[in-house]
Amino acid sequence: MYDWKAPERHSTISHVWLSEMMDENEAKGRKAQAFDTPFRYSDAGSCGRKLAYSNLGYEGEPFDAPATLVTWVGTTIHEKVQAAAAERWGGAWEEEGKSEIPGITSGHYDGILTHPDGTRTLYELKTMGGTAFKKSVGFSNKGLGTPVGPRRSAVIQAALNALANECDDIIIGHISLEAISKQAATRMEIDEMSRIIAEWRIPREVWEPLAYQELGRLTEVLDDLHVDVLPERQAVDDDGNLVVLNPESSRWWQCSYCSFKNQCLRDGAGRVSIKESVNAE
Ligand code: SF4
Numbered sequence: 001m002y003d004w005k006a007p008e009r010h011s012t013i014s015h016v017w018l019s020e021m022m023d024e025n026e027a028k029g030r031k032a033q034a035f036d037t038p039f040r041y042s043d044a045g046s047c048g049r050k051l052a053y054s055n056l057g058y059e060g061e062p063f064d065a066p067a068t069l070v071t072w073v074g075t076t077i078h079e080k081v082q083a084a085a086a087e088r089w090g091g092a093w094e095e096e097g098k099s100e101i102p103g104i105t106s107g108h109y110d111g112i113l114t115h116p117d118g119t120r121t122l123y124e125l126k127t128m129g130g131t132a133f134k135k136s137v138g139f140s141n142k143g144l145g146t147p148v149g150p151r152r153s154a155v156i157q158a159a160l161n162a163l164a165n166e167c168d169d170i171i172i173g174h175i176s177l178e179a180i181s182k183q184a185a186t187r188m189e190i191d192e193m194s195r196i197i198a199e200w201r202i203p204r205e206v207w208e209p210l211a212y213q214e215l216g217r218l219t220e221v222l223d224d225l226h227v228d229v230l231p232e233r234q235a236v237d238d239d240g241n242l243v244v245l246n247p248e249s250s251r252w253w254q255c256s257y258c259s260f261k262n263q264c265l266r267d268g269a270g271r272v273s274i275k276e277s278v279n280a281e
Pocket of ligand 1: 265
């Protein structure tokens with residue numbers, strides 16, 4: 001008998017829009033940079049080797065279907081949040097402007113809110129799956145434990161933005177695409193918004209040193225590039241530590257999602273001469 005409960009091997013209808021969006025994205029190419037700088041704020045915490053490949057214009061793998069979907073959902077939510085903030089705060093809300101730290105990095109911010117006393121809050125929003133969201137707020141089925149807080153890469157990205165835009169503090173928002181269940185929320189007295197949304201306020205004494213640390217790291221990557229060397233496969237992990245990645249190990253999520261993984265595997269570990277890099281002309 002025909003097993004109608006088994007999913008079709010390939011979708012006939014449901015994927016068409018996504019395939020079309022992937023084709024459109026490929027035709028459009030990489031999103032234009034805010035300013036002509038070697039790096040982008042959104043590279044915050046990323047592997048130095050990956051930053052170098054991108055800076056050298058090496059061809060990476062295109063976005064796959066899940067990444068395209070997740071990015072589209074995130075962009076749509078960003079637009080809604082920004083429109084609602086503009087409506088609520090009017091001229092006090094600056095929406096998605098751009099800035100640069102000359103010669104190093106540049107990018108766009110999600111919003112800046114100027115308060116009546118003249119102080120400025122840099123706003124950064126991240127959308128994410130349920131697992132990352134729950135970890136960030138300290139939720140587990142056993143109860144509310146120690147939160148790990150906002151993503152380290154988001155904090156560094158916001159810190160660079162705050163530095164460039166002379167802000168005083170940062171608010172990072174997390175919006176989850178999967179809610180904490182109603183049953184668990186009732187048991188742990190979590191209100192309905194907190195099942196899917198969390199925010200953190202980060203003062204200058206926390207974000208400013210992180211911004212300067214990242215600028216130091218990016219400068220080291222640039223120093224390697226200036227002497228024709230691909231830098232070490234080093235990134236900032238979720239606890240803020242510098243770690244050496246290995247694309248041959250399944251331990252590093254950064255490598256699993258890296259569009260330069262094949263290139264990196266061919267080039268090998270450590271600092272590598274660009275002339276010896278497999279892609280070099
Ligand atoms: S595969 Fe891993 S180590 Fe290599 S460039 Fe990408 S993130 Fe860096």
